[in-house]
Amino acid sequence: MLGRTAASLFWMSRYIERAENIARLTEVGYRISLTPDVGSGHREDWKSTLIAAGCLDGFLAKYAAIDGEKAQYWLLFDRDNPSSVRNCLETARNNGRAVRTALTREMWEALNSTWIEFAAIRPADLASGRLPEFLDWVRMRSNLFRGSLLGTLLRDEGYHFSQAGAFIERADNTARILDVKYYVLLPSNETVGGDLDASQWETILRSVSAHRSYRHVYKDRYRPWNVADFLILSPEMPRSLRFSCEWVNRATAGLSAATGAGASAGAHAGALLDTLKTANMDAIFRDGLHEFLTEFLTRNNAVSSAIAADYNFI
Amino acid sequence: MKPTFFDEMLLADGTSRPAYREVARWLEERPRGMIRKKREEADTIFRRLGITFAVYGKEEANERLIPFDLIPRVISAGEWRFLERGIEQRVRALNAFLYDIYHRQEIVRAGRIPAEMINRNAAFLPEMIGFDPPRKVYSHIIGTDIVRTGENGFFVLEDNLRTPSGVSYMLENREAMMHLFPDLFAKHRVRPVERYPELLRETLESVAPPACKGDPTIAILTPGIYNSAYFEHAFLADQMGVELVQGSDLYVEDAALWMRTITGKAQVDVLYRRVDDAYLDPLAFDPTSMLGVPGLFDLYRAGGVTIVNAPGTGIADDKAIYAYVPEIIEFYTGEKPILNNVPTWRCGIPDELAHVLAHLPELVVKEVHGSGGYGMLVGPAATKREIAAFAARLKADPANYIAQPTLALSTCPAVTDTGFAPRHVDLRPFVLMGDKVRITPGGLTRVALKKGSLVVNSSQGGGTKDTWVLED
Numbered sequence: 126m127l128g129r130t131a132a133s134l135f136w137m138s139r140y141i142e143r144a145e146n147i148a149r150l151t152e153v154g155y156r157i158s159l160t161p162d163v164g165s166g167h168r169e170d171w172k173s174t175l176i177a178a179g180c181l182d183g184f185l186a187k188y189a190a191i192d193g194e195k196a197q198y199w200l201l202f203d204r205d206n207p208s209s210v211r212n213c214l215e216t217a218r219n220n221g222r223a224v225r226t227a228l229t230r231e232m233w234e235a236l237n238s239t240w241i242e243f244a245a246i247r248p249a250d251l252a253s254g255r256l257p258e259f260l261d262w263v264r265m266r267s268n269l270f271r272g273s274l275l276g277t278l279l280r281d282e283g284y285h286f287s288q289a290g291a292f293i294e295r296a297d298n299t300a301r302i303l304d305v306k307y308y309v310l311l312p313s314n315e316t317v318g319g320d321l322d323a324s325q326w327e328t329i330l331r332s333v334s335a336h337r338s339y340r341h342v343y344k345d346r347y348r349p350w351n352v353a354d355f356l357i358l359s360p361e362m363p364r365s366l367r368f369s370c371e372w373v374n375r376a377t378a379g380l381s382a383a384t385g386a387g388a389s390a391g392a393h394a395g396a397l398l399d400t401l402k403t404a405n406m407d408a409i410f411r412d413g414l415h416e417f418l419t420e421f422l423t424r425n426n427a428v429s430s431a432i433a434a435d436y437n438f439i
Numbered sequence: 440m441k442p443t444f445f446d447e448m449l450l451a452d453g454t455s456r457p458a459y460r461e462v463a464r465w466l467e468e469r470p471r472g473m474i475r476k477k478r479e480e481a482d483t484i485f486r487r488l489g490i491t492f493a494v495y496g497k498e499e500a501n502e503r504l505i506p507f508d509l510i511p512r513v514i515s516a517g518e519w520r521f522l523e524r525g526i527e528q529r530v531r532a533l534n535a536f537l538y539d540i541y542h543r544q545e546i547v548r549a550g551r552i553p554a555e556m557i558n559r560n561a562a563f564l565p566e567m568i569g570f571d572p573p574r575k576v577y578s579h580i581i582g583t584d585i586v587r588t589g590e591n592g593f594f595v596l597e598d599n600l601r602t603p604s605g606v607s608y609m610l611e612n613r614e615a616m617m618h619l620f621p622d623l624f625a626k627h628r629v630r631p632v633e634r635y636p637e638l639l640r641e642t643l644e645s646v647a648p649p650a651c652k653g654d655p656t657i658a659i660l661t662p663g664i665y666n667s668a669y670f671e672h673a674f675l676a677d678q679m680g681v682e683l684v685q686g687s688d689l690y691v692e693d694a695a696l697w698m699r700t701i702t703g704k705a706q707v708d709v710l711y712r713r714v715d716d717a718y719l720d721p722l723a724f725d726p727t728s729m730l731g732v733p734g735l736f737d738l739y740r741a742g743g744v745t746i747v748n749a750p751g752t753g754i755a756d757d758k759a760i761y762a763y764v765p766e767i768i769e770f771y772t773g774e775k776p777i778l779n780n781v782p783t784w785r786c787g788i789p790d791e792l793a794h795v796l797a798h799l800p801e802l803v804v805k806e807v808h809g810s811g812g813y814g815m816l817v818g819p820a821a822t823k824r825e826i827a828a829f830a831a832r833l834k835a836d837p838a839n840y841i842a843q844p845t846l847a848l849s850t851c852p853a854v855t856d857t858g859f860a861p862r863h864v865d866l867r868p869f870v871l872m873g874d875k876v877r878i879t880p881g882g883l884t885r886v887a888l889k890k891g892s893l894v895v896n897s898s899q900g901g902g903t904k905d906t907w908v909l910e911d
Contacts, residue, residue, distance in 0.1 A: 127688050128699045222664045225673040226683055282701060384702045436701040439687050 126282050128437030130224045134283050135290035135432070137220035137236070138274075142294040144213035145267035148260045150178050150302070151200045151210075153332045155256055158193050160324070171196040177305045177332065180206050197256070202248050210263055214243050217270075227283050231273035239266040282383050286436075289376035293429050296369035297422060299356055302332045304418040310349040312410055326352050333364040353414065354406045366421060370398040373428060380436070390431040397424050445589050446861055447512060447851040458515040458909055461626045466510065466852065466859060474509065474854055477619050481507050484615050506902030507612060508853045509619070512864060512884040516911040519880060522593065525778035526583050526868060527876045528768060533598060533755045534872060535771035537577035540754065541567045551766050556759060561808065564716065564751030566723060570740050573646040574873065577749040580639070580711070581870040582606075582882075585778070587849040594779045594846065596865065598764070600756040601748060602713050605883040605903075606869045607671035610635060610678075612883075612905040628910040630880035635869065636678035638877045643709045645873035649742040650694070655708035657681045658698060660689070662714050662730045672713050682707075686714070691734035696744045709745045710735075716750045758807045758841045759785055781846060787838030795842040796833065799826050802842045803893075804833065817893055819845050848893055851904070853886055863887045865895050866906065880908035 154174035171191050175181040183206055184191070184199050201210045218240040221228055228236075251259050271291075278284045303310070309325045326347040330336035333356060342361070343351045359365045377394045381387040409417045432438075448459040455463035485507060514522075539545050540557050547554045557563055582603025584596040613632050617624055640657065647655035661672035663685050676683035688698050689707065697704040712719065718728040723736035739746050754760060762783040768776045784791040786804075795802060804816040816829040833840050850861035868882035884904040885895035895901040 126701045127682060127684065128701055129685065129688050131701045219664055222669070222673075225670075226677040380701075386702050437699050437703070439699065 126227070129439050130227050131282065131286045131436050132433065132438035133220040133224040134227060134286040135438070137217045137224075138287040138290035139294040140213045140217035140220065141236075141267050141270050142291045143208060143298070144210050144217065145264050146295070146298040147178055147200055147208060147210050147213065148263035148267075149334065150174050150332055151197060152257065152260045153328055154196065154200075155193075155260075156331070157328060173305045174200070177302045178208060179301060180208050183207075197251075198248055201251075201259075211243065214240050214266075229273065229277040231277045232270065235266070235270040235273045239270070242266075280379070282380060285376040285379040285383070286432075289373055289380075289432055292369045292372040292376070293425060295364055296366050296373070296425050299333055299364050299366055299369065300418050300421050300425065302329060303353065303356055304415060304422070307414045307418060310353045310414060312350060322349070323347055329356070335362060335364065338362065350406060350410075353409070357409070357417075358401060358404060358406065367398075367401045370394070370401055370425075374398050377428075377432065380432075384436075387432070387435045390428065390435045393424070393428045393431045397421075397428060400424075444847050444861070444863070445587060445592070445849040447587070447849050447864065449861075456515075458513045458518075461623070462511060462513060465623055465626075471858070477509055478854065481509065481615055481619060484618065485611070505608065505897045506888055507615065508862075508886055508888070508902050508904045509616075510852050510854060510859070511616065511623075511905045511907050512851050512866070512886075513907045513909065514866075514881065516909055519908045521777070522585065522868065523878050525593070525595075525776070526585075526870055526878055528772060528774065528777050529583065529595065529598070529764070530578070530581050530870050530872055530876060532768040532771045533600060533764070534575070534577055536767045537749075537752060537755050538571075538575050539771070541577075541751065542569065546767070546770050549770070551770055552760075552763050556763070557754065560754055560757060560759070562751070562753035562757045564754070566736065566740075567749070567751040572749045573648060573745050576646060576872055578752045578755065579642055579646060579747045579749075579872050581872065582867045583870060585866045585868065586781075586846055587866070588847050589849075592779070594781045595764070596781060596846075597758075598756040598761070599867070600752045602715070603867070603869070604668040604671055604713075605867055605885075606635060606879075607674040608903050609869065609879070609881065609883045609906070610674075612903055616905040627907065630908045630910055632879050632881055635879045636675060638871055638879065639675065639711075640679045640681075642871040642873035642877060643711055643747060646745050646747065647708050648739075648745045650744075651708040656706060657709045657711065658684045658689075658707045660684055660686070660710050660712040660714055662718070666713070668713060675711075686718075686728075686730045686732050689732040689735075691732060691738050691743075694738065694741065694743050696732070696735065696738060707744060709747060711747045716753065719746070719750060753808075758783075758805055759787070759838075762841070781843045784842045786833060786840040786842060791842075792833075792837045795840075796830060798842075799830060801845060803845050804829065804840050804842045807839050807841060815894075817845065820891070820893065845893065848887075848895075851884070851886065853888060853902075853904075855888070855890075860890070862890075863893050863895065864904070881906035 151174065154171055157170040171193055172181065175184050175196060178200060180199065184196070187205055188195050199206050199209065203209045204212065206212065218236045221233060221236045225233060246259065274287060278287070306325060306329055309322055326349055327336055329352055330339050335355065339347070339355055342355065345351065355362050355365065357366050360367050360371065362368055374394050377387055377391045381391050448455050448463060450456060536546065544557065546552050547557060578600035580603065582599040582605060584599060586594050586596050588594065609632055643657050644655050657679065658681055659672055659676045661669060661683055663669065673683055682698060684698055690697055690699070696707045696710065698707055714730050717725045718730040720731045720733060720736040721728045722733045735744070736750065738744050762785055765776045765780050768774065784795050786792045786795055795804065799816070800818045802818045806814045816826070818826065848863040848865060851864045852859045853862040864884050864886045866882055866884050869879050871877040884906040885901050886904055887893060887895045888902045889900055
């Protein structure tokens with residue numbers, strides 16, 4: 126397999142995962158803007174959505190002030206935002222197109238029809254309450270792609286590169302969401318915890334589609350400690366850092382087995398997983414949640430770089 | 440209605456030719472709604488598969504489908520035998536010509552072609568002089584453009600010896616037709632085309648370089664996803680089971696060409712390049728090229744890799760050389776040309792320029808190095824103003840143009856918004872030359888979908904048809 130092919134598969138999956146995550150973040154931002162203003166105000170909420178999506182700086186370079194309509198456009202359609210849903214879907218498709226022969230027909234059709242249907246949507250069509258429907262559609266398309274990948278792709282190197290990309294992106298996304306609101310999760314907040322905080326905690330869970338599963342696991346009201354535990358250390362929660370890292374490790378192990386290469390990627394991914402396996406929330410809060418998350422993001426990124434270096438991504 | 444042009448299907452009395460009898464009956468039986476439904480179905484098939492075509496200079500529409508017309512173009516067994524013989528004669532002669540002009544230039548010494556036509560030609564590559572490509576083949580993959588003007592009137596319009604495209608449409612059109620109209624195939628004995636990828640692979644393997652021991656590794660070199668024919672590059676790589684590479688995937692080291700793989704490197708023996716000569720190797724040609732591979736050309740000359748088609752083949756399909764092809768065939772084969780050339784005026788010659796300028800409204804004028812229907816004048820279809828503007832360009836640089844009579848291209852029925860109607864067609868059979876000549880029966884029929892238009896290029900609103908060669 127060409128190094129460039131591996132890179133394209135990796136990034137194709139990363140961008141589809143990112144499109145889905147951006148859609149979910151936008152959905153949460155939109156939902157907050159519909160709920161009565163408690164305290165800090167809407168503007169702040171779109172700001173944290175932009176930060177969690179990792180694109181606040183770009184937004185402020187283009188627009189003077191944050192408002193809901195502009196933030197939505199920026200997150201979904203703006204060509205100047207490299208992580209807008211439009212750019213994610215287009216980049217994913219271009220990567221898929223560049224390695225067309227490494228994809229199954231189902232995967233290609235999922236990518237291609239998504240892009241074609243997206244191109245026909247005009248931002249103006251989303252006014253008058255059609256935004257949620259559109260965001261659902263984005264998530265469905267991501268599911269369609271993921272389903273066709275899982276259902277049709279040979280479990281060879283190509284599969285492992287795709288999985289590595291998807292789960293590195295997912296871990297990155299979850300860590301960012303936590304980091305934006307880490308202060309509302311600090312134990313000292315629990316005692317304070319009024320309605321505002323409870324809704325903030327719920328927002329975090331919604332951003333990773335975990336507000337229902339939380340109840341199943343903890344059988345309790347939202348508590349910041351549990352929320353952090355669920356999203357960081359839970360081996361069952363499919364968007365937690367621990368879960369994502371498990372899958373990244375499966376991918377790097379699969380690649381090493383198939384190629385005999387990838388020592389550095391395997392070491393980085395393995396060490397990061399060990400950190401999560403041996404961590405506990407006491408220690409994380411004691412040493413600083415923000416510091417923990419910052420370090421995680423750096424190390425997760427290092428796994429990505431090690432894969433690129435080990436496997437000759439150009 | 441009596442057709443004013445030669446019609447592929449209808450005879451002058453309105454009945455259909457034997458080869459089209461079943462197709463004509465089928466067209467009569469089909470309810471209109473059916474055709475509309477099948478058109479939509481075909482559109483979905485192609486779009487889903489990502490068969491799109493990038494049109495240069497139209498950013499908003501940088502990917503669109505080439506229209507596919509549902510009515511097949513049918514060629515009888517006898518017609519095809521004739522075409523096949525003519526094409527083989529032509530490609531063998533042109534390859535012999537290429538070998539000659541990069542060696543002793545006997546044809547020039549014999550006074551059959553002026554020396555300056557070769558040596559001053561921008562498509563002549565001095566770097567190729569004295570080099571023997573494997574099997575002495577230069578152009579391995581050829582798309583001979585043929586038009587028809589009458590029962591026996593076949594003309595070769597262009598030889599396309601560099602990197603002809605369109606073969607993926609030939610293959611996908613057939614797939615789509617078999618999917619849409621299986622009943623029609625049951626009533627005909629249509630010669631299959633799907634072996635093309637296998638034949639291409641055999642052809643490429645047969646020209647492995649001297650340094651290659653064992654089974655040669657083949658790769659297709661593409662300029663990348665923004666190239667207009669990218670779909671075809673990926674399609675062929677997939678069908679042949681070979682890697683699709685870009686320049687950045689390749690490097691030359693230790694007298695070999697390598698691909699960068701996830702575990703290190705893998706050697707490439709035969710490179711089917713879909714990149715123009717100028718961009719192949721920044722050390723040998725255009726130094727700014729990002730599409731090629733530094734050192735590729737030296738390696739090629741040293742026998743470490745085979746480049747397909749060979750660099751420098753453009754000299755033989757240059758539109759100025761085109762006028763000499765009948766001479767070329769006679770010179771190298773000792774035979775009369777089987778297929779006609781279109782009479783051609785070379786505007787670089789003052790007398791011929793004067794004739795062309797006096798007859799612009801009747802002529803087709805083309806740039807010598809142009810392709811894809813860009814920068815050409817179709818006299819009968821042009822306005823007075825367009826003709827005047829073109830005349831000025833022609834006078835400013837006459838040697839850059841040739842002119843030909845406007846050919847009465849044959850017509851074939853096509854589906855239009857107002858029902859079936861005759862539209863002009865041409866034919867591009869795909870020819871492979873390695874250890875032998877392999878011609879896939881049929882080829883790509885291009886159709887000018889605009890009423891009255893004679894320009895079939897997809898960049899100018901042309902479409903394609905499935906092309907059937909019938910068995911006896």
